[in-house]
Amino acid sequence: MFEKIILLCWAIWHSRNKRIFEGKHTEAVEIVAFADKYWKELHAATSVVLQPGVRSDRNSVRWEPPENDVVKINFDATCVRQPLDPTSAEAKAAVLAVHLARERNWTKVIIEGDSFVVISAIKGTSDSRAGYGNIIMDIQRISEDFEEFRVQHILREGNRVAHEVASLSKQGDYHLFDLPPLIHSVISLEMC
Structure with missing residues (x-):
């Protein structure tokens, strides 16, 4: 109470x-x-x-690669430059991931993030009438265009690569395939 x-x-x-x-x-x-x-x-x-x-051992959480013909996009609110509350920023990052998938013409997509509230809202298991509800509805509408579309929750510890890459956006522009050594080391740790 x-x-x-x-x-x-x-x-x-x-x-x-x-x-x-x-x-x-x-x-x-x-x-x-x-x-x-x-x-x-x-x-x-x-x-x-x-x-x-x-699972209480959060350190054992690892990013899992998708099946061969599926693209997985991990999203994180850190890439959103707008002044939004944390949940709205996570929802905005998720819609940016969905837009990226559509722009690249990927047909089988998994978006994965560490916001349980946003993931639940996208899946339709929670009410999305909050301030970010329109963003959630946009994601749900666009998801119908894909041959296969899944949404997955991952603990923050398993989403470290997405967080580090997204935080680069605060330092300026970068090319996705020319990432700093820190990101390469985080990816290597995730793949072990």
Whole structure:
């Protein structure tokens, strides 16, 4: 119960900031509904991770290559340069991955990320009426164009390469096939 109260206080504070800095007014009923929905998403995400039997040795998490005729794209919010909340940034990174797959005419695609909330929303197992809901609906719409489309969750430790490559975007432009030695060493560690 205490966590719900804290979450509601955060939602009120967030709404207050939107009103002050963006001029957007939110009704009290909407704030409560947002906090309730957010609580349910948070509870769904954490209940899976905290279940008995879920792998607790996070260091043993490794990136797994896809089947031969499938392209896997790992996404990470670090590549998003817009000022967004973390979940919206993860959703934006996911839609960028889907757009890349479509632009490259890849027909069998897996997108993989470390945001359980975003992955669940794309799969349709959680409500996507949050601020990033339009991004999720865009991903779901585009996914129908692929012959095969899968979405997978991976723990952050297994998504390190995507995180490191994405963080390069903060340092400026880079060519995907001319990555710094740090990235090559991270990839080598992942493949061991």
